[in-house]
Amino acid sequence: MPRFSRLFGGCKKRRKLKQACASFLDELDSLVDLTSREDYLENPIDAFDFIRRRTTTWKEVETIMNCDECELNPPRKNERGDFYAEISWLEQLMASLKEDEDLCSDTVLRKRAVNMLTSAYTRYGMPWKSVDLLANELQKEYSKSVERDLKYYSLKVQDAEKSSKNITLQDSLTPRVSHSMTLCRGEGIRDVSVTSRLYCLYRQVTTPYHRVKEEILNFKPRLSLLYNVISDEEVEQFKELAVIRVLNYGIGGMYVDHHDYLETPLLSFGPLPEEQSQGYPLHDLLCGERTATWIYYLSDVQAGGNTIFTLLNITVPVVKGGAAFWYNIDRAGVHDHWTEHAGCPVLIGSKWISNKWIRETGQVLKRTCGKHMDALDGPL
Ligand SMILES: O=C(O)CCC(=O)C(=O)O
Ligand SMILES: [Fe+2]
Numbered sequence: 001m002p003r004f005s006r007l008f009g010g011c012k013k014r015r016k017l018k019q020a021c022a023s024f025l026d027e028l029d030s031l032v033d034l035t036s037r038e039d040y041l042e043n044p045i046d047a048f049d050f051i052r053r054r055t056t057t058w059k060e061v062e063t064i065m066n067c068d069e070c071e072l073n074p075p076r077k078n079e080r081g082d083f084y085a086e087i088s089w090l091e092q093l094m095a096s097l098k099e100d101e102d103l104c105s106d107t108v109l110r111k112r113a114v115n116m117l118t119s120a121y122t123r124y125g126m127p128w129k130s131v132d133l134l135a136n137e138l139q140k141e142y143s144k145s146v147e148r149d150l151k152y153y154s155l156k157v158q159d160a161e162k163s164s165k166n167i168t169l170q171d172s173l174t175p176r177v178s179h180s181m182t183l184c185r186g187e188g189i190r191d192v193s194v195t196s197r198l199y200c201l202y203r204q205v206t207t208p209y210h211r212v213k214e215e216i217l218n219f220k221p222r223l224s225l226l227y228n229v230i231s232d233e234e235v236e237q238f239k240e241l242a243v244i245r246v247l248n249y250g251i252g253g254m255y256v257d258h259h260d261y262l263e264t265p266l267l268s269f270g271p272l273p274e275e276q277s278q279g280y281p282l283h284d285l286l287c288g289e290r291t292a293t294w295i296y297y298l299s300d301v302q303a304g305g306n307t308i309f310t311l312l313n314i315t316v317p318v319v320k321g322g323a324a325f326w327y328n329i330d331r332a333g334v335h336d337h338w339t340e341h342a343g344c345p346v347l348i349g350s351k352w353i354s355n356k357w358i359r360e361t362g363q364v365l366k367r368t369c370g371k372h373m374d375a376l377d378g379p380l
Contacts, residue, residue, distance in 0.1 A: 184315070220338075230323075258341070262289055295307065301349045305351040327367075
């Protein structure tokens with residue numbers, strides 16, 4: 001029987017948060033009855049009390065209202081390749097969510113649990129189970145992000161069906177591969193309802209002074225191409241530095257479809273207990289997920305080499321001195337499957353890039369949780 005004690009520890013905190021919010025709101029309500037707020041604040045004792053509420057009581061609410069409280073760390077596949085423990089832990093959790101009214105009303109927890117279970121089903125070769133689960137969720141309550149995930153896993157089911165058939169070399173160009181080729185050629189078509197909302201802007205920082213052009217390519221997940229972020233001189237220095245992640249693709253060089261997020265449990269769900277942290281590189285455990293990716297383009301490419309987002313239908317051109325930026329995790333702290341991307345084959349020339357992953361640790365205040373499940377990202 002999987003143990004949920006850590007999870008329920010987190011839920012107790014959530015109950016405490018509810019109570020703290022309720023008492024804070026009660027205190028605020030008492031202010032509404034006052035005939036004149038100015039009269040009230042003129043009285044130094046009341047004014048002091050007002051400041052106390054704004055600082056101490058609110059701080060208490062804020063402290064509890066922190067992502068770290070959610071602890072969802074299912075046991076992972078063990079060395080014998082036994083995936084049962086992880087799936088059964090998550091299935092038990094879903095069952096508990098159904099039973100416990102208080103937990104059930106907790107949509108963040110539910111979304112995270114559904115996300116982890118769907119991802120686990122597909123990782124262990126059962127994408128149809130992910131589809132069933134999401135279709136069920138969608139029936140209960142409409143959510144844009146569940147609908148997006150449902151589309152994603154339906155594609156995985158199609159892929160699985162294709163690869164299980166006895167196909168000839170000619171047939172092996174699955175619709176997905178030929179779709180990627182279309183994107184690599186820069187011929188992807190997006191709906192005008194999406195493209196008409198996109199725009200370009202200048203990003204400016206005063207100390208040190210820095211101004212770059214940003215082209216917003218997508219809002220959820222946020223994806224941008226930034227121009228002229230590094231000079232030609234800096235590009236040469238980058239290429240010489242062996243310590244940073246520099247990739248050089250020759251003709252035919254490519255990077256197949258993948259996600260940049262790690263398949264480790266998210267740090268924001270709490271530190272991993274000893275027995276579950278085995279098998280993960282220490283660096284990943286300490287630094288947490290790859291919340292966002294930054295790719296410097298250190299060269300132009302004469303033909304080919306674009307970075308494509310296979311599910312978003314986006315082609316990012318390789319522009320020397322520019323950089324692509326996107327978030328891999330959404331603002332509810334969940335892996336965003338729609339960030340699947342690839343590096344197209346280089347046809348003529350040579351492609352140089354350097355990528356930097358912005359890790360989860362230490363970013364809580366920089367990119368806070370969204371107020372609702374489908375929250376977008378603000379400016380970079
Ligand atoms: O080559 C590219 O354009 C993409 C590279 C990439 O996705 C990666 O290094 O993670
Ligand atoms: Fe990548």
